Amino acid sequence: MSRKIERLVNLTIALLATKRFLTKSEIFRTVEGYEGTPETKERMFERDKDDLRALGIEISVGSFDPVFQDEAGYRINSDTYQFNIGLLSPLDVSLLSLAAQCWQGAALDQAAHRVLRKLRSIGIPADELDIPAIHSKLSTSGQDLDIISSAIAECALIRFNYIAKDLESQRRTVIPFNLATHAGFWYVATVDQDNQEVRIFRLDRMSSRVEKSLPQKDFQAPIDFDFQKALKNTHSNKSAILDVQKGKGQLIRKLATSIKDLGEWDRLEVPIVNMDNLLSLALWHGDDVLVHSPEELVEMIKTSLHEILASHE
Amino acid sequence: MKFWLVMSKDLSAPLLRTARLLDLVPYLNSNQGISIKDLATDFGVSTAQINSDLTTLWMCGLPGYTPLELMDLEFESGFVTIRNAPTLSKPRNISFDEGLAIMLGLELLQQQIPTDREDLHTEIEVLKDKFSNQFGVPRAVTVSHAIDPSIISPVMHAINTSRDVEITYHSLYSDEISVRTVLPLATFVEGGNNYLRAFCRRVEAIRIFRLDRIVSLSLIDAGPDGAEVPKSFIETDEIESDKILYTIKIKRLTRDVIERFNLSHLLQDNPKTRELTIELSSFSGEWIKRAVLATGSDVELLSPSELRNEVANRAQLLIKRYT
Numbered sequence: 342m343s344r345k346i347e348r349l350v351n352l353t354i355a356l357l358a359t360k361r362f363l364t365k366s367e368i369f370r371t372v373e374g375y376e377g378t379p380e381t382k383e384r385m386f387e388r389d390k391d392d393l394r395a396l397g398i399e400i401s402v403g404s405f406d407p408v409f410q411d412e413a414g415y416r417i418n419s420d421t422y423q424f425n426i427g428l429l430s431p432l433d434v435s436l437l438s439l440a441a442q443c444w445q446g447a448a449l450d451q452a453a454h455r456v457l458r459k460l461r462s463i464g465i466p467a468d469e470l471d472i473p474a475i476h477s478k479l480s481t482s483g484q485d486l487d488i489i490s491s492a493i494a495e496c497a498l499i500r501f502n503y504i505a506k507d508l509e510s511q512r513r514t515v516i517p518f519n520l521a522t523h524a525g526f527w528y529v530a531t532v533d534q535d536n537q538e539v540r541i542f543r544l545d546r547m548s549s550r551v552e553k554s555l556p557q558k559d560f561q562a563p564i565d566f567d568f569q570k571a572l573k574n575t576h577s578n579k580s581a582i583l584d585v586q587k588g589k590g591q592l593i594r595k596l597a598t599s600i601k602d603l604g605e606w607d608r609l610e611v612p613i614v615n616m617d618n619l620l621s622l623a624l625w626h627g628d629d630v631l632v633h634s635p636e637e638l639v640e641m642i643k644t645s646l647h648e649i650l651a652s653h654e
Numbered sequence: 655m656k657f658w659l660v661m662s663k664d665l666s667a668p669l670l671r672t673a674r675l676l677d678l679v680p681y682l683n684s685n686q687g688i689s690i691k692d693l694a695t696d697f698g699v700s701t702a703q704i705n706s707d708l709t710t711l712w713m714c715g716l717p718g719y720t721p722l723e724l725m726d727l728e729f730e731s732g733f734v735t736i737r738n739a740p741t742l743s744k745p746r747n748i749s750f751d752e753g754l755a756i757m758l759g760l761e762l763l764q765q766q767i768p769t770d771r772e773d774l775h776t777e778i779e780v781l782k783d784k785f786s787n788q789f790g791v792p793r794a795v796t797v798s799h800a801i802d803p804s805i806i807s808p809v810m811h812a813i814n815t816s817r818d819v820e821i822t823y824h825s826l827y828s829d830e831i832s833v834r835t836v837l838p839l840a841t842f843v844e845g846g847n848n849y850l851r852a853f854c855r856r857v858e859a860i861r862i863f864r865l866d867r868i869v870s871l872s873l874i875d876a877g878p879d880g881a882e883v884p885k886s887f888i889e890t891d892e893i894e895s896d897k898i899l900y901t902i903k904i905k906r907l908t909r910d911v912i913e914r915f916n917l918s919h920l921l922q923d924n925p926k927t928r929e930l931t932i933e934l935s936s937f938s939g940e941w942i943k944r945a946v947l948a949t950g951s952d953v954e955l956l957s958p959s960e961l962r963n964e965v966a967n968r969a970q971l972l973i974k975r976y977t
Contacts, residue, residue: 343710349672350714358716358741371717395665396673397749423744426784436778440759449755455677456752458696462680462745470774487751494792504921506909518794525800546909548921562794588831591824591869621910625948627968629829631975641950643976646969648951652905653966 348374352389353398357422362403362414390415398422424459434460435467448486448527485551486520486544489529492553493517496560498534502549503542506617510548515540518562523572530568532560539563541571577612581619582633584608589629593622606631613638620645674699675711679725679742686735693734708734716741753789757782758797765803768810801848801866808873809850809865812838818855822869827940835874841865897935900942901956904930911952914945931956943968 355372356363365386369375375382390400399421402413429437438460444453460467485501492499499517502510515531522528527544584606585593594600597609613619613635620641623630632639665673674697681696682688690708694701708729715724715738726737748756760782767774785791799806812819822833836852839860843849848865904911907930912918915934936942943965946955955962 346668346672346675347710347713350675350711351717353676354714354741355717373713373717373719392669392672395669396676397747419744422747424747425744426748426788432777433781436760436763436774436781437756440756440763443759443762444755449751449758452749452751453755453759454698456748456756458677458681459745459748459752461696462677462684464684487754490754490792490795491750493794494790504909508907508909508912508921520795522797522800545918568796589829591829591831617910620950621948624950625944626829627944627947628971628975639976643973645950646973646976649947650966650969650973652951652954653962653969 344374348372348385349389349392353393353417356400356415356417357419359416362401362416364412364414366412368415424463429463429465431466431468432470434463434465435470438467439470452487485547486527488551488553489517489520489544492551493520495556496558496562497556498554499531500552500554501542501547504546504548513540513542515542516557516560519566519568521568521572523569528568528572530566530571532563539566539571577614579613579635581611581613581635581638582608583611583623584631584633585626586629590626593626593630616641671707675707675714676742676746678707678711679736679739680745682727682734682736683739683743687733689733690729691732705729715739748789750789753785754791754795757785757789757791758795760785761797762799765799766806766810768814769807770811770814805865805868805871808871809838809841809868812873813840818874819871820874821863821871823863824867824869826867827938827944831869836861836863897937898939898942898958898961899933899935900958900961901931901933902946903954903956904932904952905954906952908949908952911949914949915953 351373352368355368363371365383368386369382375385377385393400398417400415401418402415404414438457441453441457441460444450489499491497496516496518498514500512500514503513504510514534516534517529517531519530520527521530528541529544530539530541532538533540580598583593584603587605587607593611594607594609596611598612599610601608611619616638619638623632623638623642624645632642678693678697681693690701690704694704697704699707708727711725712727713724717723725739728735760778764775764778767778786793808819811817816837818835818837820833820835822831824831835855837855838850838852840851841848842851850863850865850868852861852863853859854861902915907920912920915932917932920930939961942955942961946953946965947968955965
C-alpha cells in the first residue's frame with residue numbers, strides 16, 4: 342500500500358511542478374512507481390487519476406502541441422491546487438481560525454479541522470484575539486450539510502429516508518432551497534416532488550445518507566419564503582383555550598396568540614398546530630396548566646392521566 | 655457561480671493517507687521544528703502513524719529522485735524539519751465542505767462578537783464576501799447560535815466594559831421567572847451548554863446562569879462604583895450537582911420518546927418489537943417527572959420510587975382537576 346501512496350504523491354508533485362503537459366509515456370518513464378507491462382501501467386495510471394480526483398485534485402488534460410493533435414498530456418494547475426484567497430492579514434487568519442473553531446463537536450467539525458490545518462500551513466501568524474468561546478450548540482447531526490448545500494446551489498434533487506412520528510421510515514424526493522438552524526437544530530426547506538408542496542425537514546431525523554442527483558434547470562424556489570417564520574409555524578385555524586398560573590408556563594406562553602388576565606391565572610389562546618405536541622406540553626406543566634377546550638384535547642389529557650396513574654400506582 | 659469538486663467523504667484508508675501526506679508538507683514548511691507528538695495531535699493520528707508517514711514522504715520528490723530532487727526531511731530527534739519541498743509548499747485548496755464550514759463559522763462568530771467591536775464586524779464582512787465569491791456557498795444557507803444573538807452580543811459587550819445588565823431568567827425545571835441585576839464576568843462552556851458567570855447584585859454573590867435561559871436582557875448604566883465586585887467572593891461551581899439515576903420502561907417507542915430521552919442509539923436495531931427498560935441519568939428530579947408525564951403514557955418511570963410516587967400523585971391530582 343505504501344508503494345501506491347508514494348506513487349500518488351510523486352505523481353502529484355510531478356504534475357504540479359511541470360510547466361507544460363506531460364504525456365503518459367513521459368510520466369511512465371520519469372515518475373517513480375510505474376512498473377510492469379504497458380497494460381499494467383495504463384491501468385495503474387487510470388486508477389491514480391481517479392484517486393486524485395476523489396481527493397479533489399483537478400487534473401487538466403491538454404495537448405502537448407496544439408498544432409498537431411498528438412498524444413494527450415496531463416498537468417495539475419497550481420492555481421486550482423493551491424489555497425489562494427489573496428492577501429490575508431494576521432487578523433484575518435485569527436478570525437478565520439475562530440470561525441473554524443465554532444464547529445467544535447458540531448456538524449462541520451471535520452471540515453473545519455482541515456481548514457484550521459491549512460490556515461496554519463500558510464505561514465501567516467495569527468493575531469491574539471480575545472473573544473470568549475460560545476459553543477454553537479448545534480446538533481451534531483447533519484453529516485450531509487455539504488451535500489444539501491451544494492444541491493441548493495445547483496437546484497438539484499435530493500433523496501433520503503425520513504423518520505416519521507411513529508418511527509416509520511419514509512423515502513423522500515425533494516428539491517431543497519433553504520437551509521437554516523432553529524433552536525440548535527438544522528432544518529432544510531424543500532419542494533416535495535410527490536406533491537409539489539413546501540416541506541420542512543429536520544436533518545437529525547434523516548435516517549439515511551442524502552443522495553444528490555441531477556440539477557433541475559426549470560426549478561423556481563418559492564419567493565417570499567420566510568424560513569424562521571415557517572419554523573415557528575403558528576398558523577392554524579383552530580386554537581386551544583387554557584389557563585396558566587401567573588409566573589408559570591413560559592414555554593406555553595410563548596405560543597399564545599392572546600393572554601387575558603384572570604387574577605391568579607391567565608387565560609391563553611394557543612393555536613393548534615399539532616395536537617400531540619400540545620398534549621405533551623400541557624402534561625409537562627402539571628397543575629400549572631388547565632386546558633378548557635377543545636374537548637378532544639381535554640379527553641386526550643384525561644386518558645393519558647388515567648393510564649399514567651394506572652401504571653405508576 | 656463557480657462549482658467546486660466536493661471531496662468524496664468515504665475515502666479509503668490509502669487515499670486518506672495520501673491526503674495527509676500532501677497536507678503534511680506545507681504544514682511542516684510553516685511549522686519547522688514541530689515535535690512529532692504535536693504533529694500527531696494536530697493531524698489526529700498516532701505518533702507511530704506520523705513516523706510511518708514521514709518515512710514514506712522521505713522517498714518522495716521530483717522525477718529523478720536523486721538527493722537533489724527528494725525532499726529533505728529530518729525527524730530522528732523527535733522534532734521535524736523539512737527542506738527542498740517547493741512544489742508542495744502551499745496548502746491544498748479549500749473544498750466545498752471546508753468553504754461551507756468557514757462561511758457558516760464566520761456567521762456564527764459574528765453573532766458572538768461584542769457589539770462595540772465594529773472593527774471586527776467589518777473585517778468579517780470583508781472575509782465573508784471574499785469566501786462566498788470564491789466558494790459559491792449559496793446565500794440560502796444560514797446558521798445561527800441556538801442562543802439568541804440579541805442576548806450574546808450585549809453580554810459580551812457588558813463583560814468587556816464591566817457594565818451591569820438586568821436579566822430576566824427562566825429556570826426551566828422549576829418553571830420560574832426572575833428578574834435580577836447582575837454584572838457579567840465571563841462565559842464558559844460546560845457539557846455542551848453555554849453559561850454566564852456573573853455577580854448578582856441582589857444576593858451579592860457569584861451566580862451561574864445558562865445563556866439559553868436568559869429570556870431578555872438590557873444594559874444598564876452602572877451606579878456609583880457599581881462595577882466593583884468584592885474580592886472576598888470565591889467562585890463556586892453551582893453546576894456540579896449529583897446525578898440522579900433513573901430507570902424507565904418504554905411502553906411505546908415513538909420519535910418523541912427517542913428525542914426527549916436522547917435515545918437515538920435505539921434506532922440502530924429494530925426496537926419496535928421489544929419492550930425496553932433503560933437506565934438513564936439526569937441532574938434534575940423535576941425534569942425526570944415532567945419528562946415522563948409529557949410522554950403521555952408511552953414511558954413508565956420504574957425507579958427511583960420517590961419520583962415514581964410523585965408522578966402518580968401528580969397524575970392523581972390532575973385527574974381531580976379535570977373532573
